[in-house]
Amino acid sequence: MSTDAGATGATTRVSVIGASGRMGSEVCRAVEAADGLELVGRFDVDDDLGDLAGADVVVEFSVPDASATNVAHCVDRGVHVVVGTTGWSDEKLTDLRTRLEDHPEVGVLIAPNFAIGAVLMMAFAAKAAEFYESAEVIELHHPDKVDAPSGTAARTADLIGAAREQAGLGPVPDATTHDPDGARGGRTHGIPVHSVRLRGLVAHQEVLFGQTGEMLTIRHDSFDRVSFMPGVVAAVRKVSEHPGLTVGLEHYLGI
Numbered sequence: 473m474s475t476d477a478g479a480t481g482a483t484t485r486v487s488v489i490g491a492s493g494r495m496g497s498e499v500c501r502a503v504e505a506a507d508g509l510e511l512v513g514r515f516d517v518d519d520d521l522g523d524l525a526g527a528d529v530v531v532e533f534s535v536p537d538a539s540a541t542n543v544a545h546c547v548d549r550g551v552h553v554v555v556g557t558t559g560w561s562d563e564k565l566t567d568l569r570t571r572l573e574d575h576p577e578v579g580v581l582i583a584p585n586f587a588i589g590a591v592l593m594m595a596f597a598a599k600a601a602e603f604y605e606s607a608e609v610i611e612l613h614h615p616d617k618v619d620a621p622s623g624t625a626a627r628t629a630d631l632i633g634a635a636r637e638q639a640g641l642g643p644v645p646d647a648t649t650h651d652p653d654g655a656r657g658g659r660t661h662g663i664p665v666h667s668v669r670l671r672g673l674v675a676h677q678e679v680l681f682g683q684t685g686e687m688l689t690i691r692h693d694s695f696d697r698v699s700f701m702p703g704v705v706a707a708v709r710k711v712s713e714h715p716g717l718t719v720g721l722e723h724y725l726g727i
């Protein structure tokens with residue numbers, strides 16, 4: 473299997489699942505433009521994945537209901553996978569880890585956000601979390617997004633919750649006026665998360681930290697889906713060096 477184009481000069485063969493979608497079609501363009509990568513297969517709903525067109529690495533951007541099955545198909549064939557689809561429950565992650573035990577050479581990366589700035593935003597938020605009494609997340613996306621809260625918001629809340637726990641802080645205290653009708657809001661990992669769906673948006677997030685007399689806002693905006701492509705291409709190049717399951721692009725980037 474030739475997956476280390478950088479070291480050997482070989483070409484990495486890449487197939488895309490969800491290739492007709494907004495992200496999948498952008499990934500196809502990015503792979504075609506990248507040195508050392510060759511786009512060998514485009515798959516979408518109703519296509520037989522078969523041998524994945526002989527790919528070394530598959531990039532998977534489909535729908536939450538289908539992603540785990542698609543990834544299992546790749547793993548069972550010894551093919552590395554870079555996954556952008558959100559909606560991975562703890563149960564699905566556990567099943568995938570179990571499956572990977574039978575394929576110890578295979579690498580799978582699941583990343584809720586491939587934009588480098590979003591990865592930095594999550595890291596900065598985790599750093600800030602232990603210093604503030606209050607923390608809330610506002611995620612804003614285009615109205616065709618199928619899930620809420622976003623995978624990035626869930627991951628951010630997870631990181632903030634873990635940092636607060638390590639610092640001996642409990643859940644964020646209740647605010648009496650917070651989201652009174654409960655619409656598009658709730659708590660994820662003990663952190664209030666608000667979801668906005670608005671025509672014209674792509675993918676945006678604010679993380680708000682507050683305490684008496686001050687407030688810190690960390691914000692990231694993806695204005696165009698090309699913002700995700702450097703992260704996707706970097707992940708395709710590195711996934712074979714990281715056998716097993718990795719969650720979060722930060723682990724590949726040393727952030």
Ligand code: NAD
Nearest residue numbers: 490492493494495516517534538556557558583584585586
């Ligand atoms: P989309 O609806 O535009 O595309 C999804 C594609 O998957 C469609 O072409 C659809 O036909 C196809 N599909 C449906 N069922 C399938 C199946 N069983 N097998 C193969 N393909 C199937 O959605 P999108 O905006 O491209 O987003 C796709 C996913 O990526 C979503 O979960 C979204 O939240 C996520 N996303 C992740 C990032 C990131 O950086 N990780 C960024 C943006 C979006």
